Amino acid sequence: MRGQAVLDGLVTLLDLERIEEDIYRGVSPSGSPVRVFGGQVAGQALVAAGRTVPADRRVHSLHAYFIRGGDPSVPIVYEVDRIRDGRSFTTRRVVAVQHGKAIFSLSASFQVDEPGIEHEAAMPAGVPEPESLPTRAEIVADYQERLGAFAKRPQPIDVRYVTEPPWISRERGPREARNQVWMRADGVLPDDQLLHVCVLTYASDMTLLDAVLAKHGVYWGMDKVLGASLDHALWFHRPFRADEWVLYDCESPTASGARGLATGRFFTREGHLVATVVQEGLLRVVK
Template sequence: MTAADGGPLLDDDGVPRGQPVLDALVRLLDLERLEEDLFRGVSPPMSPVRVFGGQVAAQALVATGRTVPPDRRVHSLHAYFIRPGDPSVPIVYQVDRTRDGRSFTTRRVVAIQHGKPIFTMSSSFQVDEPGVDHAVDLPAVPEPETLPTMSERLAAADPKPPFFARVPRPFDIRYVEAPHWTGRAQPRPGVRVRVWFRPDGALPDDDLLHVCVLAYLSDLTLLDSVLASHGVAVGEDVTQLASLDHAMWFHRPIRLDDWVLYDTDSPSASGGRGLATGRFFARSGALLATVVQEGLIRVR
């Protein structure tokens, strides 16, 4: 998935995609170790006015994961977004080794810019253990290959959503239903927003990287379910949209070698905040992770 000259492919709307773009995301998550529990990350050159929340969460999980024995997998994280991240300067991640038990390991990390915390996260890791096993079923949805591509969705959008303009695409993204931003949408309380994701290339064989990429993905479309419930769109009606807090539970080993379905909805919105919940399913049907986020949503 690389152009003949070795550069990235271009989508139908001229946006870079393919293996080089995915490789750039992998490099973004490969933090520089400054000291034993101190790491530094950067933002991509083509960044919006603030750092994408999924990037900070994924980089923070990389930092904590690199202080944990390899036989322990992350099973949950709980995070708060405190200040907007500045994409023009590096982010320093300071890890606190809260506890190392026989079965569980707990870590806390603070992301710092300009001498102030912009993000905090607690995460818990566990050795693999046997136990009871059940999960809800994969929703009945069309196969991802039968759905329009992101560039096709954008071509049908009127007006064009500004938040997707010219941003490189490391993932193939297929909305199951027409996104609310493709036109003047009517409010649809209780609507489910379901999106298939697949890396647009091959990820390295690194279990921690795969779960961190899922954390990155978890913040991409989650608040869409809040916006679709009220028929509003960023740039048209929404003057400010930001993640406030974020929690994830990882139920089973994460591999992103194939499509994953992100099934989200919004049970409540009030006080300038909207709550969204999501579930990640493997294409095989396995429930991989559950996500809950509250976001700031200010409308005209």
Template sequence: MTEAARAAAADPSGVQGAHPAPLALDGVPHGQPILDRLVALLDLEKIEENIFRGVSPSVSPTRVFGGQVAGQALVAAGRTVPPERKVHSLHAYFIRGGDPRVPIVYEVDRIRDGRSFTTRRVVAVQHGKAIFSLSASFQVVEEGLEHANEMPKVAAPETLPTYAERTAPYREQLKAWATMPRPIDVRYVTDPPWVSKDSGPRPEANNQVWMRADGKLPDDDLLHVCLLAYCSDMTLLDGVLARHGLNWGSDGVIGASLDHAMWFHRPFRADEWLLYDCVSPSASGGRGLATGRFFSADGQLVATVVQEGLMRLATESPL
């Protein structure tokens, strides 16, 4: 990690330097300077062969955001793979909550380098203990069969309220989540959980949002994939809440990501609009399962996500 990248990562607010971040209607920084700081977080420091170190933004929730550690782990894996081999899948487990106050060490195991496929295993470590593990597979570009599901018909992102406009009436309820710097532009197609909960349970409900990096990204395929891994942990479990007419926090719901899998089907850019269509097929045993599909604005299915999360009511016993 360069000194400039390290400084940017340590200052995610974007208020320092010659080019401060623009402010949304709610006064929260966003735009290119904030996106640059997210990119800096993914620019891991190589401290030894197959060992990398990452940091968290100074403005963080009490635990490291799951999408951050997933994105950083995928960067670590990708740094050990030739660029002509593209990541096509990842499978991960969130083992312990990450501490945003200290760096995360990523240890890469070079499992296999075959003629067509490369496999890597990454373990993220803090305080001497594993907090996250990831397996990722990379493949040379090949031709083959082609088919995909169609994208749902939804409103265009430009016609939808911004995140600042959506959260404005609920800032006191959402607390820190409504005021953190925003590197990702999120536009809800369906109502977010803090709104939909007033409508009650919605069986077979989909949770749909448009997302894009809030600025311009360099032409780096691995970076775009890692940014999508970061985004994939956002709003995914909201589909579980929608089925029951609940919201995080205010309805006593305690949640955390348990495991996460992604398959990357087609090329895309994370700084262009992507529709994230999520649904929950099941919830049981204090856990909720959610599946998500990312579509490009022209209707191409570019990635599929599956995640199981802890979905515990506050009245239930802790871990």
């Protein structure tokens, strides 16, 4: 199963079941790893928040904490708290619960469209077109045994590496704390603005911490690296489609105390900055 079929599975995953007023239930895909993927729970939580907000208000930021590892074998319950409904802004808080305990919390702010001053950072120069780059499947073909499930599991996001993938560059040791990929939903998405934002939220957790690992020449599953997302913040600056190519430019300014910080920027092919990401992750590297 590839391409559109896998993407349709993600759309279904994000289509939460409403079980009561401001309470929703989501599930994890079959064959999930030991823990629920962080991008999944963040995307589902944003869906839950968005379904309690008027359609004329777009999400402009979210701030989240990963509290406990999610269990993919049981559903996740999302409880929405309607913090504020103002004239221009709406604020929601969501708590994801499993086994009677919070595993994730999210605060999201929505705003009506308003005109205002504008400027944006320039897109990195000299980036090759995504069609000229090999697919993820082509890159991992020679590393399937060492990468394990990561290499074999179909992904709903088409990822094309601009910088050398860290599982390859690690063979030559540490490099710049940077990771660049083109990515897009691997198929066509419905014309639902909230869905596109939630798909990008899902994708934003996929390669971000790779920038931290690249600096130290190590990688998940190939070295003794224990890690997990601790918190995640996203700011959405301009409208976009998640099924069109965006450049995800990630770098890590610092790592200390068994934690690594990574920042990411999403640019459209036309060079518009559409979203900014910051995440801190737990990273324990056993030499």
